[in-house]
Amino acid sequence: MSERRKSYPFDLLEPKWQTIWEERRSFHAPNPGDPGFDPARPKYYVLDMFPYPSGAGLHVGHPEGYTATDIVARYKRLRGCNVLHPIGWDAFGLPAEQYAIKTGQHPEITTRENIARFKMQLKRIGFSYDWEREISTADPDFYRWTQWIFLQIYHSWFNPKTGRAEPISTYTGEDPDGVRLAYVATVPVNWCPELGTVLANEEVIDGKSEVGGFPVVKRPMRQWMLRITAFAERLIDELEPLAWPAGIKLLQRNWIGKSEGAEVKFVVAGGADPGSSGEPAGVNAPGYSITVFTTRPDTLYGATYMVLAPENPLVDRLTTNEQRPAVAEYQALVAAKSDLERTDLAKEKTGVFTGGFAINPASNERIPIWIADYVLMGYGTGAIMGVPAHDERDLELAVKFGLAIKEVVAPATPGSAPVPGAGEGVLPSRTFPSASPDEKDRFGEMPKPAPETGALPGNPPQAFTGDGVAMNSPLIEGLPTPEAKQRITAWLEERGLGRGTINYKLRDWLFSRQRYWGEPFPIIWRDGKHEAIPESELPLVPPPLDDFKPTGTGEPPLARARDWVRYSETATRELNTMPQWAGSCWYYLRFCDPRNSGRFVGKETERYWMGVAAGVSPAGSDASPGVQQKAGGVDLYVGGTEHAVLHLLYARFWHKVLFDLGHLSTAEPFQRLVNQGIILGEDGRKMSKRWGNVIDPLDVIAEYGADAFRCYEMFMGPLEQMKPWSMTGVEGVARFLARVWRLVMEENQAGEWVLSATLAEVEATRAQQKVIHATIKKVTADIEALSFNTAIAQMMIFVNTFTTADARPVSALRTLLVLLNPFAPHMTSELWETLGNRFSGAPNEITEQPWPEYQPEFLLEDEVEIALQVNGKVRDRVMVPIAATSVELEAIALANERVREFTAGKTIRKVVAIPKKLVNVVANK
RNA sequence: GCCGAUGUGGCGAAAUGGCAGACGCAACGGACUUAAAAUCCGUUUGAGUGAAAACUCAGUGUGGGUUCGAGUCCCGCCAUCGGCACCA
Missing domain, CATH: 3.10.20.590 (Ubiquitin-like (UB roll))
Incomplete structure (x- = not known):
């Protein structure tokens, strides 16, 4: 490092103040009832997304959000709030375990070392965390309560009548295990052989694992699931009033994917197709039917065929002997495809005819039943009605295989009545079967275009998917689409042929992992049935293991600890562990009361920190029934967009369960959410080892000081924006701080820093007053709005103004020091103290100073x-x-x-x- | 393909519908210095006119529109980034 003289002695004063803060417990927030707690002050809970302590340590991207929250925390303290500003460690997780597998080093040891390094880095930046509240999700004192919360979920069900989670004891049906919020199911899961575990859908990207990028295959396995789908509606509705970025709300809504529509029952036709020699296989059973989900029940008359998912269990019973080989071959083909291939091949529709027929309940037409992999078993009923005239996917299949296309919705032409039988450009109606000569085309393997495509000269066929007016549909003829939907749904309901219903894309949460480094389930198995262990046995600590490797069979590594597994003569322990999300689902609650050994969080403490802040009135009235949204929760939550869906959705889900069960005072955990942008390397690329453009905060701090580091992080640009790092930019900000320093200090002959001779206890001039008060106004408003870059720009203007002044009024400088304190806490503390030694009239500690108020009269000009x-x-x-x-x-x-x-x-x-x-x-x- | 965000000097950026480019970086010029570093002061969107002070025209991805007035509001297009991706 260059031996350049430091522009001010940050290398001495930063450690000095960090030690003082620690010794004086300056940022410790007492809980209600603790000594020193002042109930008159309003609370403010400002939270960072806690880090996973990786082996690489922090780079300059991590502390961006942390700096923002630290400024807010220090600002709120100066404004007289009780501020809860904690930090901890998301310490369970795959990387530590992968490392253990490679080196044999126990994950606990690597995790402890990594935490120590992260902690040292964070402390060196001078964050005002309440370190007495530090937690780690891998600490038994913490995960004991993670396990306890799992048991709360396990012991609950979602009562559709009340719309909320209730103790399982209020369930009066026959099968409590069938309704629990935590349940076991054998489901096709994403099995990653390399990682030796199943992954949630969300952890699989393009058919590969999010961690490591290993291939993932589908495989049926017995897994723990959490019934998050029961909360789909509330997760959408209660999102609305939150102060979150609109884009994040939209992302969550799209993820949940609500669609309103109807289920329609199609009766399977008896007998074979008259023109076919195939035997009907099992389709003679009377009353046999297939239910589909559709968002467009108004197009029912246009349903000219049906499609089932290839995995649909009904397929076997519908398939004729003649079609059986083709169907079996297609099913095998689909099953062999990975998710990646399935998506890749999405460009062209494939499918095969089962030989079976069903009756369209509206038109009474006999329509063929196909299978095709564009119909997913996991959504709706795993079956659809094919309406090629009004659905692009259905049209593709119909065109390819020559299925009938029947128009039943006319685009509404504004100002005129719908044209009956609007003809031009419309596809010719066809009758089934016309594809029989093309037997070889049945898998869609033919690279050349199907003959049908060539048969349509001119414009490629287009499905009209918008709203319009019903046509060729006797029951709803001429009705606009919304009314047509209602009418036909009512008609179906009257006849028991269907009902209005809602579907969600959201699936239940696959909650178990076949890994070692996670929370063991507090569950045992007896006679093939699961039971909870008593709460008194928590925490359930994982057994010590020498070999962490996955077994490769899908059996978790915990199976190796034979003594541990054997719970009693008749019972064995659950071998799965929880996913990494578990701890982060509720860590923000534990921060309120991290050392409570009797409860996951004390009731009164939770009410104080997570409740409605004083002066904020709850939205809506408490008297309203059901799940009325209330304000409250974490007042400001800052983190990266990468958690926009998963972490935030899972945490909201757990929070709602705990709220419903009466453990919490608000229905939503995070009132205000802000995403910080990514910081790129100096080359404009994402920071990564690969590009060699990673910048370590400690290197920056060594050269320019922590205050300069903090200020530069904030001066780069808007918090939410992606922006590249610039070392010369850091220098510029460091120069600004040095100018602040020299406003107060000057070097004497001996090269020592002494108070500047230009300091004076004088009134500021009118022009100076204007700058002072404009700065107070702007910095205050900008911190509230998290516009830290413009706040710093305004303080630069202040400094430029006073640098050239002949006499520097002490009071003006004190004002600046307070305004700058949240940004550059070390230097401003030092200067404040130094000023106090020479000039009276202000408290000794900068933290005892009230935040300045601006006076409008000084901003007024003649x-x-x-x-x-x-x-x-x-x-x-x-x-x-x-x-x-x-x-x-x-x-x-x-x-x-x-x-x-x-x-x-x-x-x-x-x-x-x-x-x-x-x-x-x-x-x- | 669908959804969302973003496009402003050489660079990071600023601007309740009201003087575009605050503040900072880089660059250039000056002061201080034997010299350099540091520091302080100044210049810096482009094109044109002028000896100069000045002045004129153009200018916020692009094409339209609303308005006395548009970086800002509306419509179309282009580019970059992010998310979703057969969800019936």
Whole structure:
């Protein structure tokens, strides 16, 4: 490192103040009832997304959000709030375990080392965390309560009548295990052989694991599931009033994917197709039917065929002997495809006819039943009605295999009645079967276009998928789409042929992992049935293991600990562990009361920190029934967009369960959410080892100091934006801080820093007052709005103004120090102390100083400069009295020489005068 | 393909519908210095006119529109980034 002289002695004073803060417990927030707790102060809970302590340590991207929250935390303290500003470690997780597998090093040891390094880095930046609240999700004192919460979920069910989670004891049906919020199911899961575990859908990206990028295959396994789908509606509704970025809300809504529509029952036709020699296989069973889900019940008359998912268990019973080989072959083909291939092949539709037929309940037409892999078993009923005229996917299949296409919705032409039988450009109706000559085409393997495509000259066929007016549909003829949907749904319900229903894309949460480094389930198995272990046995600690490797069979590594597995003569332990999300689902609650050994969080403490902040009135009335949304929760939560869906959705889900069960005082955990943008390397690329552009905060701090590091992180640009790092930019901000330092200090002959001789206990001049109060106003508003870059810019203006002043008023500098304190806490603390030793009139500690209030009268001027425009172009600027009225301004403008010059020979049409801003004279020939 | 965000000097950026480019970086010029570093002061969107002070025109991805007035509001298009991706 260069031996350049430090522009101010940050290397001495930063460690000094960090030690002082620790010794004085300056940022410790007492809980209600604790000594020193002041109930008169409002609470403010400001939270970071806690880090996973990886082996690489922090780079400069991590502390961006942390710096923002730290500024807010320090600002709120100066404003007299009780501030909860904690940090901890998301310590369970795959990387530590992968490392253990490679090296044999126990994950607990690597995790402890990584935490130590992270902690040292964070402390060096000077964050004002309450370190007495530090937690780790891998600490038994913590995960004991993670396990306890799992048991709460396990012991609950979702009561559809009340719309909330209730103890399983309130369930009166026959099968409690079938309704629990935590349940076991054998489901096709994403099995990752390399990682030796199953993964949630969300952890699989393009058919590969999110961690490591290993291939993932589908495989049926017995797994723990959490019934998050029961909360789908509330997770959408209660999102609405939160102060979150609109884009994140949208992301969550899309993820949940609500669609309203109807289920329709199609009766399977008896007997074979008259033209076919195939035997009907099992389709003679009377009353046999297939239910589909559709969002467009109004297109029922246009359903000319049905499609089942290849995995649908009904397929076997529908398939005729003749079609059986083709169906079996297709099913095998689909099963062999990975998710990636399935998506890749999505460009062209494939499918095969089962030989079976069903009756369209509206038109009574016999329609063929196909299977195709574009129909997913996991959504809706795993079966659809094919309406090729009004659905692009259905149209593709129909065109390819020559299935009938029947138009039943006419685009509504504005201002005129729908054209009956609107003909031109419409596809010719066809009858099934016409594809029989193309037997070889049945898998869609033919690379050449199907003959049908060639048979349609001109425009490619297009499905009309918008709303319009029903046609060719006797029951709803001429009705606009929304009414047609209602009418046909009612008609179906009357006849028991269907009902209105809602579907969600959201699936239940696959909650178990076949890993070692996670929370063991507090569950045992006896006679093939699961039971909870008593709460008194928590925490359930994982057994010590020498070999962490996955077994490869899908059996978790915990199976190796034979003694541990054997719970009693008749019972064995559950071998799965929880996913990494578990701890982060509720860590923010534990921060409120991290050492409570009797409860996951004390009741009163939770009510204080997570409840409705004083002065904020809850939205809506408490008297309303059901799950009325309340304000409250974490007041500000800052983190990356990568958690927009998963972490935030899972945490909201757990929070709602705990709220319903009466353990919490609010229905939502995070009132205000902000995403910080990514910080790129100096080369404009994402920071990564691969590019060698990673910047370690400690290196920056060594050269420029922690205060400069913090200020630069905030000065780079808007918090939410992606932006590249710049070392010369850091230098510029460091220069600014050095100028602040030299406002107060100067070097004597001996090279020591002493108070500047220009300091004086004098009144600020009027011009200086204006800058002071403009700065107070802007910095205050900008911190509230998290616009830290412009707050710093304003303080730079302040410093530029006072640098050139002959005498520097002490009071003005003190004001600046308080405003700057949240950004550069070390230096401002030092200067504050130094000033206090020489000048009286202020408390000894900067933290005891109230936040300054700006006085509007100092911002007022006697005169303002206004612009004089002609036809919108500025022609002159003049000083006018601040109180000048529009009429006076108009007169001034019209008398102005430059204005007259540009209006000469023209007629003045209009004069727009805006006091304190400008006058615009509109003139033409 | 669908959804969302973003496009402003050489660079990071700023701007309740009212003087585009605050603040900072880089660059250039000056002061201090034997010299350099540091520091302080100044210049810096482009094109044109002028000896100069000044002045004129153009300018916020692109094409339209609303308005006395648009970086800002509306419509179309282009580019970059992010998310979703057969969800019936």
